[in-house]
Amino acid sequence: MSLLKPFSKTPEINGANILLVENEEQFQQCLAETIVLQNMNVNVNVRLARSLPLPMENEKSRPRIDLVVFIINLTSEASFKSAETSLKYLDPGYFLGKVCFVVTKARSAVPPERLIAVRKLAASLHCPLLYAEDQTTEGVTTTAHRLLAILRVTAGLIPMATSLYLSTLTCYTLPSDTDQLNFD
Amino acid sequence: MNSDGVQQDNVQPSDTQEPVLPSGSVPLYIGCSEAAQAELMNQCEDQFAQLELLQNKIVLEEPDSNENPEEQSINRLAAVAAELKMWQSIQPELLSTNSEVLLAIGTEELHKMNSQLELVLSCSEARRERLTESLKKEQAWLEEKKDVFRAATEQVVKQRLENERLSEHGVLQDTKKKILRLRDYQEKLAETLSDILEEHFPLPTNETNVNKKKKNIPLELNENLLSLHDILELLMNKILESPHDPYVPVDETFWPPYTEMLLRYGIALRHPEDCFKIRLENFF
Amino acid sequence: MLSMDDSTKFILKRLIRRIPLQMLQKTLSKWTYLREDLDSLDFKQSKYIFTECLLSLFEEKGTTVKRITELEMIYVIENPNQGMWHGFQLSDAEEDAPTVDLIQFKEQFKAHLIELNSHVSIKIKKHTDEAIWIRIAWGSNFTNPNHLKPTYAVHHLQTPYVFVNGLSLKHKPLLFQALVLATRYGSMKDAHLSGRKLTAIRDLLMRQYQQMFPTKHPRPLQEKNPVPTNPKIEKEQAVNTENRMQVACEAFGDGKLPELQKAVYQLETKFRDDSNKTLKSREEPFRGVVEFSSTNLLESLRHAVSSGIAATPVSALLPAITQKRRNRFIITDK
Numbered sequence: 001m002s003l004l005k006p007f008s009k010t011p012e013i014n015g016a017n018i019l020l021v022e023n024e025e026q027f028q029q030c031l032a033e034t035i036v037l038q039n040m041n042v043n044v045n046v047r048l049a050r051s052l053p054l055p056m057e058n059e060k061s062r063p064r065i066d067l068v069v070f071i072i073n074l075t076s077e078a079s080f081k082s083a084e085t086s087l088k089y090l091d092p093g094y095f096l097g098k099v100c101f102v103v104t105k106a107r108s109a110v111p112p113e114r115l116i117a118v119r120k121l122a123a124s125l126h127c128p129l130l131y132a133e134d135q136t137t138e139g140v141t142t143t144a145h146r147l148l149a150i151l152r153v154t155a156g157l158i159p160m161a162t163s164l165y166l167s168t169l170t171c172y173t174l175p176s177d178t179d180q181l182n183f184d
Numbered sequence: 185m186n187s188d189g190v191q192q193d194n195v196q197p198s199d200t201q202e203p204v205l206p207s208g209s210v211p212l213y214i215g216c217s218e219a220a221q222a223e224l225m226n227q228c229e230d231q232f233a234q235l236e237l238l239q240n241k242i243v244l245e246e247p248d249s250n251e252n253p254e255e256q257s258i259n260r261l262a263a264v265a266a267e268l269k270m271w272q273s274i275q276p277e278l279l280s281t282n283s284e285v286l287l288a289i290g291t292e293e294l295h296k297m298n299s300q301l302e303l304v305l306s307c308s309e310a311r312r313e314r315l316t317e318s319l320k321k322e323q324a325w326l327e328e329k330k331d332v333f334r335a336a337t338e339q340v341v342k343q344r345l346e347n348e349r350l351s352e353h354g355v356l357q358d359t360k361k362k363i364l365r366l367r368d369y370q371e372k373l374a375e376t377l378s379d380i381l382e383e384h385f386p387l388p389t390n391e392t393n394v395n396k397k398k399k400n401i402p403l404e405l406n407e408n409l410l411s412l413h414d415i416l417e418l419l420m421n422k423i424l425e426s427p428h429d430p431y432v433p434v435d436e437t438f439w440p441p442y443t444e445m446l447l448r449y450g451i452a453l454r455h456p457e458d459c460f461k462i463r464l465e466n467f468f
Numbered sequence: 469m470l471s472m473d474d475s476t477k478f479i480l481k482r483l484i485r486r487i488p489l490q491m492l493q494k495t496l497s498k499w500t501y502l503r504e505d506l507d508s509l510d511f512k513q514s515k516y517i518f519t520e521c522l523l524s525l526f527e528e529k530g531t532t533v534k535r536i537t538e539l540e541m542i543y544v545i546e547n548p549n550q551g552m553w554h555g556f557q558l559s560d561a562e563e564d565a566p567t568v569d570l571i572q573f574k575e576q577f578k579a580h581l582i583e584l585n586s587h588v589s590i591k592i593k594k595h596t597d598e599a600i601w602i603r604i605a606w607g608s609n610f611t612n613p614n615h616l617k618p619t620y621a622v623h624h625l626q627t628p629y630v631f632v633n634g635l636s637l638k639h640k641p642l643l644f645q646a647l648v649l650a651t652r653y654g655s656m657k658d659a660h661l662s663g664r665k666l667t668a669i670r671d672l673l674m675r676q677y678q679q680m681f682p683t684k685h686p687r688p689l690q691e692k693n694p695v696p697t698n699p700k701i702e703k704e705q706a707v708n709t710e711n712r713m714q715v716a717c718e719a720f721g722d723g724k725l726p727e728l729q730k731a732v733y734q735l736e737t738k739f740r741d742d743s744n745k746t747l748k749s750r751e752e753p754f755r756g757v758v759e760f761s762s763t764n765l766l767e768s769l770r771h772a773v774s775s776g777i778a779a780t781p782v783s784a785l786l787p788a789i790t791q792k793r794r795n796r797f798i799i800t801d802k
Contacts, residue, residue, distance in 0.1 A: 007242045008242075010239050023776070051705075
């Protein structure tokens with residue numbers, strides 16, 4: 001089992017790397033293009049993957065990954081399951097603020113249990129959970145901005161801010177109403 | 185993961201930011217003198233060397249990877265505690281001792297902040313405008329609502345008066361008055377009737393009989409004869425008390441002429457099968 | 469005195485209603501019967517008024533049902549992608565089968581069909597693409613040929629394929645027999661291929677689309693469709709993606725695929741669970757039907773495979789649609 005580790009490589013000067021993991025490869029492509037197009041005075045590289053573990057042969061060329069984003073399409077059970085299994089191939093060090101969940105298609109009629117499962121997953125791993133609108137360009141751009149904001153911190157580009165510090169503020173906590181729902 | 189490793193994890197990112205920061209703002213440094221630039225570069229290189237040192241240390245640390253969620257939470261706690269300790273112990277230090285560099289950084293930061301504050305300003309101005317507009321709308325709405333409230337209060341007062349007039353109590357009072365009036369009227373009628381009866385229909389006495397009839401007619405006047413007044417009262421009471429059987433038996437206390445008169449003028453009726461019973465005519 | 473009866477008028481009205489307004493002019497101009505009168509028609513009117521004008525014109529000309537069926541054929545040949553088309557295959561060709569020409573076929577077919585059922589109205593027309601279009605309105609001893617529900621059959625001479633639309637079970641043996649005799653073949657059977665688009669069915673059955681045969685040597689895909697990618701974006705599992713594309717292309721080909729609407733797989737098997745004795749001891753096979761449907765099924769399947777939604781390797785049953793040229797399968801135990 002090859003774990004992806006947060007500190008196994010030296011960081012690049014003035015650079016940040018984000019890894020988008022999505023089982024369906026639909027949203028990740030356009031999200032990646034949008035992220036790259038954003039005007040940043042930092043060199044942002046995007047890596048795309050369907051699932052973890054990442055192939056061994058890329059080990060050498062792969063830079064240090066500063067943020068791992070799991071994109072979950074709520075309309076597909078496979079999408080959630082794939083993300084869940086991929087999590088096992090991530091070094092625990094990543095869960096100290098370098099993992100983020102993005103949920104798409106939450107607007108469409110989706111089974112509430114799945115959304116609750118995703119929320120529980122994000123809460124148990126102390127990761128932020130973002131809801132993304134993938135149908136409009138504005139939605140994609142907004143998501144890109146939000147991810148870049150997190151990435152800047154996790155890549156250590158913001159003085160006096162660390163990913164762990166940020167994640168204690170942004171990590172998802174289950175709201176009491178979901179708890180209530182579970183008790184019912 | 186041992187606490188040493190955790191601490192290093194957290195020290196590390198705060199170190200990375202330092203070599204990155206100067207190069208992130210390259211355009212402004214062009215204005216600096218060559219000496220300043222060289223000094224800065226040196227500083228960066230020093231930092232980077234330190235970073236590589238730390239990096240090597242991290243790689244050498246072998247954290248156990250198989251961890252359950254609970255341990256992860258404990259881990260996290262330890263990491264946060266370590267970071268807290270680090271922030272508490274850290275000494276704030278100058279980014280650079282070169283005043284030229286500091287000036288450039290300061291200028292850049294101020295420019296950045298200026299542009300951000302401008303954004304905030306325009307944003308809040310737009311917001312204020314929106315709020316003013318909605319305030320105006322709300323005020324107009326409030327006025328309208330007040331008018332409505334006033335009208336409604338008036339209406340309520342009017343309704344209350346109306347209600348009092350039509351209330352049960354009022355109706356009761358009216359009815360009582362009517363009853364009293366009727367009772368008065370009835371009493372008056374009864375008095376008048378008894379007056380008339382007393383005056384015009386006295387009980388027969390022996391004197392009058394002697395005067396009218398000859399002595400040879402045997403007269404046996406019953407001492408217990410009823411006056412017309414009494415007869416009528418009897419009849420009336422009977423018909424009111426037992427409407428199903430309004431007949432009164434005619435006995436010797438009834439003076440026959442009076443009985444005859446009552447029958448003749450249709451005030452009383454004889455029982456169709458028993459001629460010794462009479463009743464009052466149905467007047468109602 | 470020339471005049472049209474009510475049923476003729478009704479057939480005409482129905483036909484005009486079927487043809488969209490923007491296609492009316494084109495369709496009518498192809499009709500030689502109306503050539504001289506075409507200028508007198510105003511195509512800018514509303515469809516209702518236009519139909520009324522057309523009706524009075526036909527009334528004047530004393531148009532017969534036969535003429536109207538000509539117009540219908542023109543329209544159907546131009547717009548064949550309507551209704552459900554079924555593919556059939558002729559087999560056991562006789563020696564003289566390749567020599568049958570249009571005139572011979574026409575005569576033979578008409579003669580054989582009328583012999584079987586004298587109350588039919590047949591119209592045969594050769595289209596530019598070598599296809600023979602046959603329109604049959606069926607009648608019986610008691611009824612006139614029903615022109616409202618005609619059967620269309622399309623046959624390409626010197627090929628063993630026939631495509632049929634609107635055929636009822638009752639008339640199936642009659643048409644089959646007439647076709648078999650006219651084409652000098654021994655028998656005719658269902659090709660288990662059907663769809664809304666005649667062109668797609670024809671292309672698939674006669675292998676007239678760009679195909680890619682399964683090869684063991686993977687071809688570099690980048691050469692064929694270079695996707696411009698940003699150097700800042702890197703796919704970790706690009707090899708996998710390429711493999712999936714490769715698999716998809718091997719399974720379904722990489723060109724434009726014929727548009728099929730559905731594929732049906734019927735499984736007939738013995739119940740194999742030992743715990744359930746009642747079902748296991750049953751004589752009747754256990755039946756299950758899986759139906760895939762889409763506006764363009766083959767494209768959808770290929771996309772599902774190439775995008776990784778469907779698991780690879782692809783089940784041999786899916787590529788069988790293009791390989792065996794059918795979209796209805798019955799899978800039974802050996």
